[in-house]
Amino acid sequence: MTVRVMVVDDHPVVRDGVTLLLRSDPSLVLVGTAEAGRAALERVEELRPDLVLLDLRLPDMLAPEVISGLRQKDPGVRVVVFTAHGDHQGVIAALEAGANGCLLKDVAGTDLVSGLRRVLRGERVVDPRIMPDAAYRSDALARSGLTRREYEVIRLAAQGRTNPEIAESTGLTRNTVKTYLQSALHKLGARNRVEAIGKASEAGLL
The missing domain is CATH 3.40.50.2300 (Response regulator)
Structure with missing residues (x-):
């Protein structure tokens, strides 16, 4: 192609x-x-x-x-x-x-x-x-199965941003942010936002 x-x-x-x-x-x-x-x-x-x-x-x-x-x-x-x-x-x-x-x-x-x-x-x-750590983070992202958007939402959540703030920052709707967050939680095997941030950190994503 x-x-x-x-x-x-x-x-x-x-x-x-x-x-x-x-x-x-x-x-x-x-x-x-x-x-x-x-x-x-x-x-x-x-x-x-x-x-x-x-x-x-x-x-x-x-x-x-x-x-x-x-x-x-x-x-x-x-x-x-x-x-x-x-x-x-x-x-x-x-x-x-x-x-x-x-x-x-x-x-x-x-x-x-x-x-x-x-x-x-x-x-x-x-x-x-x-950025020596970027290659490692890229590999960690691939292993996690998260899409770039899901990772972006988790990264902003880890900065303490609320869903409306994440929506404003990314140009996404609040419902779309919620959907990405829920999908990221599922892929990370987390029950809530705090647990997802912890698991993302342990995986070398944050």
Whole structure:
């Protein structure tokens, strides 16, 4: 199956380099590029990519803003942050905004393609050099069976947020938050919210 990829980066050498790297896998097709966040949001509806490779630092917008905008335009698009900087806080903000992964720009071509393939399979992929614990957490999430949304709800609940506050933070309805929470409780084998948070913590998710 052909996967449509869009690259968003303000450096032409990076855009050209990624184009060359993607050629190692003929099923990954570069459908277009953008040099800034606003341009990416304008082009995503036209290009309809399956996956966006997004620079963490753009000249006009923060990566989390771009990710939120991309999600509004196309909720199903996968977004992988591509950065030269091991910016811990910037990566966390991007992941919390809904990024499916984060890779460093010095990654080898085969590793880039492998990382993108894992994201397309539904995994969250973070280069361990950026956040050493993220890879472990990603594995723990896979073992738990929780979806990204269920994990997000549990994580916010662990911060002491109420269902209405979680709904406001995530853009979900209160009923949807309740449904995700109940599903997470079932998968974690917990009887209530407090027990679920405890089990999630024991599993290395929090």
